[in-house]
Amino acid sequence: MDIAFTGHVIEWRGPSPFYFVPVPEEQAADVREVAAAATYGWGVVPVEARIGGTAFATSLFPKDGGYLLPIKNAVRKPQGLAVGDRVVVEMTVRLQP
Template identity: 75%
Template sequence: MELVFTGQVIEWRGPSPYYFVRVPGEECDDIREVAAMATYGWGVIPVEARIGEIAFGTSLFPKDGGYLLPLKDAVRKPQGLTAGDDVTVKLTVRI
């Protein structure tokens, strides 16, 4: 399953700060349709993502009925992304 969406970078200020992009509702609905086939436990969904020229593998985290895409520093810093920025994400759910 391949999706393209635009979302805002958000910062989670837990024990160690981390950045995410919230997956929009319509795309979350699409992901839920294949979630049972894709998850490897705890509701996380393995994905390949691309933001700009940087492709990376990660897993979507379930949160408040939707999903969050974690942004590694190796993805965020070279592109100068910070909280509040809008980004376009190309996402492939690994089934």
């Protein structure tokens, strides 16, 4: 399943900061439809994502009925992304065999 959306980078401060882009409700509903066939446990959903010219593999984190797309430092730093920046995300949900 291919999904595209625009969102803003947010920060979660735990023991160390983590950066995410929340998946909008419409696209989160699409992910929920295939989540059972994609998840490998704990409700996380594996995806291949692209922001700008950078593609990366990660897993969506479930949060309050929606999903958060983690933004790795290897993606965020070279593109100069900071909290509040608007990004265009293209991603493919990886279904489990």
